[in-house]
Amino acid sequence: MDSTDIVRRPWDETASAGVSETKTLALDGVITLASGRTLEGVQVAYETWGRLDENGSNAVLVCHALSGDSHLAGLRPGEDAETAQPGWWDVMVGPGKAIDTERFFVVCCNVLGGCSGTTGPSSIDPATGLPWGLRFPMVTIEDMVDVQARLLQAIGVHRLLAVVGGSMGGMQALAWAKRYPERVGSVVADATTWRLGPQAIAFNEVGRRAILEDPDFAGGHYYAEESQPESGLGIARMIGHITYLSDESMHKKFGRRLQASADYAYDFVSEFQVESYLAYQGARFVERFDANTYLYMTKAMDYFDLQGDAPSLADALRGVSARFLVLSFSSDWLFSTARSRELVAALRENASEVTFAEIPSAYGHDAFLLEPEAQHKLIAPFLANGLRRVSPAGEAE
Amino acid sequence: MDSTDIVRRPWDETASAGVSETKTLALDGVITLASGRTLEGVQVAYETWGRLDENGSNAVLVCHALSGDSHLAGLRPGEDAETAQPGWWDVMVGPGKAIDTERFFVVCCNVLGGCSGTTGPSSIDPATGLPWGLRFPMVTIEDMVDVQARLLQAIGVHRLLAVVGGSMGGMQALAWAKRYPERVGSVVADATTWRLGPQAIAFNEVGRRAILEDPDFAGGHYYAEESQPESGLGIARMIGHITYLSDESMHKKFGRRLQASADYAYDFVSEFQVESYLAYQGARFVERFDANTYLYMTKAMDYFDLQGDAPSLADALRGVSARFLVLSFSSDWLFSTARSRELVAALRENASEVTFAEIPSAYGHDAFLLEPEAQHKLIAPFLANGLRRVSPAGEAE
Numbered sequence: 001m002d003s004t005d006i007v008r009r010p011w012d013e014t015a016s017a018g019v020s021e022t023k024t025l026a027l028d029g030v031i032t033l034a035s036g037r038t039l040e041g042v043q044v045a046y047e048t049w050g051r052l053d054e055n056g057s058n059a060v061l062v063c064h065a066l067s068g069d070s071h072l073a074g075l076r077p078g079e080d081a082e083t084a085q086p087g088w089w090d091v092m093v094g095p096g097k098a099i100d101t102e103r104f105f106v107v108c109c110n111v112l113g114g115c116s117g118t119t120g121p122s123s124i125d126p127a128t129g130l131p132w133g134l135r136f137p138m139v140t141i142e143d144m145v146d147v148q149a150r151l152l153q154a155i156g157v158h159r160l161l162a163v164v165g166g167s168m169g170g171m172q173a174l175a176w177a178k179r180y181p182e183r184v185g186s187v188v189a190d191a192t193t194w195r196l197g198p199q200a201i202a203f204n205e206v207g208r209r210a211i212l213e214d215p216d217f218a219g220g221h222y223y224a225e226e227s228q229p230e231s232g233l234g235i236a237r238m239i240g241h242i243t244y245l246s247d248e249s250m251h252k253k254f255g256r257r258l259q260a261s262a263d264y265a266y267d268f269v270s271e272f273q274v275e276s277y278l279a280y281q282g283a284r285f286v287e288r289f290d291a292n293t294y295l296y297m298t299k300a301m302d303y304f305d306l307q308g309d310a311p312s313l314a315d316a317l318r319g320v321s322a323r324f325l326v327l328s329f330s331s332d333w334l335f336s337t338a339r340s341r342e343l344v345a346a347l348r349e350n351a352s353e354v355t356f357a358e359i360p361s362a363y364g365h366d367a368f369l370l371e372p373e374a375q376h377k378l379i380a381p382f383l384a385n386g387l388r389r390v391s392p393a394g395e396a397e
Numbered sequence: 398m399d400s401t402d403i404v405r406r407p408w409d410e411t412a413s414a415g416v417s418e419t420k421t422l423a424l425d426g427v428i429t430l431a432s433g434r435t436l437e438g439v440q441v442a443y444e445t446w447g448r449l450d451e452n453g454s455n456a457v458l459v460c461h462a463l464s465g466d467s468h469l470a471g472l473r474p475g476e477d478a479e480t481a482q483p484g485w486w487d488v489m490v491g492p493g494k495a496i497d498t499e500r501f502f503v504v505c506c507n508v509l510g511g512c513s514g515t516t517g518p519s520s521i522d523p524a525t526g527l528p529w530g531l532r533f534p535m536v537t538i539e540d541m542v543d544v545q546a547r548l549l550q551a552i553g554v555h556r557l558l559a560v561v562g563g564s565m566g567g568m569q570a571l572a573w574a575k576r577y578p579e580r581v582g583s584v585v586a587d588a589t590t591w592r593l594g595p596q597a598i599a600f601n602e603v604g605r606r607a608i609l610e611d612p613d614f615a616g617g618h619y620y621a622e623e624s625q626p627e628s629g630l631g632i633a634r635m636i637g638h639i640t641y642l643s644d645e646s647m648h649k650k651f652g653r654r655l656q657a658s659a660d661y662a663y664d665f666v667s668e669f670q671v672e673s674y675l676a677y678q679g680a681r682f683v684e685r686f687d688a689n690t691y692l693y694m695t696k697a698m699d700y701f702d703l704q705g706d707a708p709s710l711a712d713a714l715r716g717v718s719a720r721f722l723v724l725s726f727s728s729d730w731l732f733s734t735a736r737s738r739e740l741v742a743a744l745r746e747n748a749s750e751v752t753f754a755e756i757p758s759a760y761g762h763d764a765f766l767l768e769p770e771a772q773h774k775l776i777a778p779f780l781a782n783g784l785r786r787v788s789p790a791g792e793a794e
Contacts, residue, residue, distance in 0.1 A: 034663075035661075035663040037663075134665065137663075138663035138664065195653065196653075197644060197647065197648055197652075197653070198644075198647040198648060198650075198651040198652060198653065198669065198670075198671040199639060199642075199644045199647050201653070201669050201671055201672065202635075202639045202647070202671050202672070202675055203639060205635075205667070205669075205671070205672040205675060206632060206635045206636055206639070206675065208665065209628075209631075209632055209635065209676075209679075210607060210632050212665065213628040213632070215612055231606075231610040234606075235603060235606055235607050235610070235632070238599075238602075238603045238606065239603055239636065242596060242599045242600060242603070245596075247594060247595075247596045247730075250594065250595040250596050250599070251594055251595060253595075254595040255594075255595060256592065256593075256594070256595065256598070256702065264432075264700055266431075266432040266434075266534075266535035266700075267535065268531065268605065268609065268692060268696070270602070271699075272595065272598050272602075272699065273595075274595040274598055274599050274602070275598065275599070275602040278599055278602060278603065279606075282606075295665065299665070302668075302669065303661055303663075305653065333644075
């Protein structure tokens with residue numbers, strides 16, 4: 001869960017990660033999903049920045065949140081730096097930034113089930129020649145991670161210096177540590193949780209209802225139709241946005257200010273600025289995101305439970321060997337500090353190496369997109385430390 | 398905002414407020430609303446319990462929340478005590494209860510704009526002979542209070558010992574104190590606020606969008622149609638319900654428990670118990686509530702601002718003479734203790750007599766419906782004290 005189309009920091013060309021092209025890789029063979037269903041011919045859209053060193057020791061995988069894609073940082077080919085929308089975590093990824101593209105080989109791919117190049121419900125089902133829609137199999141965070149693991153093997157990355165992710169991306173980072181312990185050196189679990197509680201599941205479910213009950217959703221087969229489920233997806237996004245912000249930031253940003261006039265108009269058109277803001281966010285989102293993918297992403301988050309069937313979270317994390325940096329934000333009520341502390345406690349019970357920080361911020365869950373400085377101070381040394389361990393010579397240059 | 402159809406305490410027949418009949422009064426003349434528009438021939442549905450004393454000094458008006466009605470307590474005529482749904486605040490109103498029907502003359506009426514007998518958008522517009530729908534004028538909390546004031550005059554209640562209300566009902570109680578200071582002795586402002594912040598307005602607005610964009614809403618003229626805007630109203634109610642509960646109570650009540658099976662089914666049918674619960678609440682609500690009224694009630698709450706154009710809340714409350722009991726609940730994040738404290742501070746700045754208590758509870762905003770004992774201990778002596786002041790002889794009996 002995030003909101004990548006919130007007002008961004010100014011585009012800083014001098015620190016740009018540069019132009020990156022979205023590449024697509026077709027995975028060989030069959031992928032068996034957590035549900036037991038299988039997928040063949042999975043395509044993965046990905047981008048890379050920087051160079052993999054000779055030992056293959058400097059690779060960093062960045063995992064995106066609900067509405068993200070592979071365009072993590074920099075410009076797309078042919079884009080004008082003046083008018084371009086920079087990548088969704090451009091503030092964090094580039095030369096000299098927290099995830100330094102001059103030191104690390106950075107990879108980001110669109111997740112399985114996504115709508116930005118990787119196989120998902122809007123892709124063509126080879127059995128019918130039509131978009132999958134709701135016939136697409138349910139995907140889990142672990143399924144996404146399995147696809148990332150195959151992609152990395154295929155492009156020659158056999159070990160990750162670090163996996164970094166915020167929100168749903170943080171879930172993927174945690175799943176990596178548990179599922180591929182021998183391949184992950186460090187994990188940055190940012191504004192995330194080891195499993196959602198019922199309140200977050202409830203918000204996800206109401207958003208899904210809005211989509212599923214929109215007549216234009218047409219059971220998921222709206223791709224060839226005149227009308228798209230814009231109302232349902234817009235409402236889902238509006239609900240999401242409220243949960244990404246904090247009461248404090250909404251007070252600062254909107255208060256009870258009116259949109260147009262000094263007095264109440266006494267009608268059902270948006271009157272308060274907060275109403276217009278949400279309507280705008282909803283309307284922009286439907287232009288770039290697929291309603292079916294929204295359903296699959298929220299379900300993947302709901303299902304994610306790092307504890308699984310283990311008697312405790314610590315038990316579930318017994319075989320994990322990575323170092324951890326766990327970050328939370330003080331006003332994030334959706335992925336709260338309290339839940340992050342549970343994760344930290346379980347890791348410490350296993351004597352895992354873990355650094356934890358709660359970053360003071362009024363931005364709520366969105367803070368992981370809006371507080372680059374504070375994250376830089378914690379993530380940059382954490383990654384540098386990891387690199388020093390695997391290639392002390394390179395670091396001494 | 399409330400949720401009167403949450404699981405209730407067992408019906409205690411011995412403490413029943415008894416049978417009460419819903420009466421309807423047609424108000425004379427024209428009512429001018431805050432918007433400048435007027436209404437003629439307004440009908441008000443109301444119920445009463447107990448007896449007005451000779452001095453007319455023991456009248457208590459109870460104001461209902463978003464989804465309430467005039468059926469505050471006891472049975473409806475002809476209802477079987479075994480199977481009846483007791484009134485929405487039955488736990489608080491009856492012989493020996495917090496609002497003691499043996500001591501007080503208790504009045505409750507359905508608000509202006511409601512859908513349970515008082516004139517509202519589902520009533521017939523005399524100009525067209527059809528239901529008003531969205532042609533009904535916008536109503537404010539102050540408009541509701543003006544209608545209550547006329548009703549009380551008409552039934553011979555010229556002064557209120559107390560006005561009591563929770564949530565939107567508390568807004569009405571506060572508006573009473575400011576608008577009719579000479580007619581109100583005491584105010585119980587329970588789980589309420591002097592104005593909503595942007596987060597609460599945002600949740601209301603998303604609920605309204607869900608209704609307004611439901612094709613079956615048909616611009617508000619769905620009354621004669623086959624299909625009703627059940628999807629939109631159900632979604633609005635689901636959003637509301639999440640905000641009435643607390644994260645803590647949801648953890649206790651649902652956790653991540655599944656509805657049917659031990660394992661994930663990996664489909665889009667409700668899987669987690671919290672999902673089924675919300676769907677059930679949404680479905681039940683649309684059976685008994687009008688979508689247009691939902692729109693008008695949430696707007697009335699959004700517009701409510703006790704400060705108005707005054708430089709401060711204390712300035713706005715300068716002419717108020719009532720005593721106040723302000724109650725909040727520790728886990729209520731929608732009508733938070735912090736906002737209640739602002740109200741208390743403003744009242745104290747004016748040297749108003751005010752008692753404030755934050756009641757510890759895990760039930761969130763719904764606590765005002767689910768914590769009768771704690772409220773009893775505070776409200777019963779507060780009302781008794783008020784009665785002692787106006788009729789010391791009666792109290793000495």
